[in-house]
Amino acid sequence: MMKKNYLPRTKAQWISLITLKLLVKLVFVLAFSLQAQDKFGGATLYTVRDLMGQDAKATLKAVADIGYKYIEATDYKDGLFYGMKPAEFKAYLNSLGMEPISVHQGGVTLENADQLIADSKAAGFQYFVIPVPPMGHFKFNVKERSMGMSDEVVFINDVLNTIGEKCAAQGLKLLYHNHDFEFKPNGQGVVPMDYFLENTNPAWVNFQMDLFWVTTAGVDPVNYINKYPGRFKMWHVKDRDEQGRFAPVGLGTIDFARILSYAETSGLEYYIVEQDMVFDGMQPLEAIKISHDNLSKFGFH
Numbered sequence: 001m002m003k004k005n006y007l008p009r010t011k012a013q014w015i016s017l018i019t020l021k022l023l024v025k026l027v028f029v030l031a032f033s034l035q036a037q038d039k040f041g042g043a044t045l046y047t048v049r050d051l052m053g054q055d056a057k058a059t060l061k062a063v064a065d066i067g068y069k070y071i072e073a074t075d076y077k078d079g080l081f082y083g084m085k086p087a088e089f090k091a092y093l094n095s096l097g098m099e100p101i102s103v104h105q106g107g108v109t110l111e112n113a114d115q116l117i118a119d120s121k122a123a124g125f126q127y128f129v130i131p132v133p134p135m136g137h138f139k140f141n142v143k144e145r146s147m148g149m150s151d152e153v154v155f156i157n158d159v160l161n162t163i164g165e166k167c168a169a170q171g172l173k174l175l176y177h178n179h180d181f182e183f184k185p186n187g188q189g190v191v192p193m194d195y196f197l198e199n200t201n202p203a204w205v206n207f208q209m210d211l212f213w214v215t216t217a218g219v220d221p222v223n224y225i226n227k228y229p230g231r232f233k234m235w236h237v238k239d240r241d242e243q244g245r246f247a248p249v250g251l252g253t254i255d256f257a258r259i260l261s262y263a264e265t266s267g268l269e270y271y272i273v274e275q276d277m278v279f280d281g282m283q284p285l286e287a288i289k290i291s292h293d294n295l296s297k298f299g300f301h
Helices: 011-037 049-054 056-066 086-095 113-122 153-169 192-199 211-216 221-227 256-260 284-298
Strands: 042-044 070-073 099-104 127-130 138-141 146-149 173-177 205-210 232-237 270-273
Touching: 042 099, 049 056, 049 284, 056 086, 056 284, 070 270, 086 099, 086 113, 099 270, 113 127, 113 153, 127 153, 127 232, 153 173, 153 192, 153 205, 173 232, 192 205, 205 211, 205 221, 211 221, 211 232, 221 256, 256 284, 270 284
Parallel strands: 042 070, 042 270, 070 099, 099 127, 127 173, 173 205, 205 232, 232 270
Antiparallel strands: 138 146
16 A cells, blocks of 8 residues: 655645744744743852752752753762763753853862863853862861961962963863952961962953952952952852851842942953852752842842
């Protein structure tokens, strides 16, 4: 028995078929656009790190549902981001209407930098962030639960420049993320943050200003922005309560509206919501939802 030929035979039928295919494609594009159009702001996955360790994809879906557009990753091991290959991680974020924007690579060294940069680029990240002094120069006192760094600012500065140049060659931008200790004079009387800002090459190295830690250090973020214009390309946005603890945006004492008025001077390109720890029974996803709900009150969009 001969099979019936269902291919269109007339010009009108061909036009109808092509039109139908275009309409299907348009509906898909519109659906994806609607999914993403209300999303704004960035979130670091460090806040939800425990949940990411339990079920990365479900947690990313929850972050997307809150309304975040950009994602900062903080987990990389053996070429994988949260157990996913770079292209898979990027594709899954895109399927949720989100984009990879920055990645913290605390384990970077001069020896492994090329591989970490290549994987970060393959995952779609634009910013390669060094979150603490690299290569063993970050210090953590377990007993006192305090952070610090070695006095080797010249060496660290050279490492930042070297890795920054490597990043630039591959189309990535290197940022250094601060805590509070970089704003305090070291044993040689040098303020590390000032040294890095004055001695790194801005073509290769810029900074992710953590507004909580700057404030905790007793420093006015605006003063640094004015002193070093254009160097703070990204901010970590998190609040500080009256007890000095991490808090969701809008539930603390930091004057974000004032700081945001200097965004252009800062050179700000993206901001990332973060909350290192939660308190008083609050859950991480709850905290970043409160932050997202409050961002627009200060002018973030």
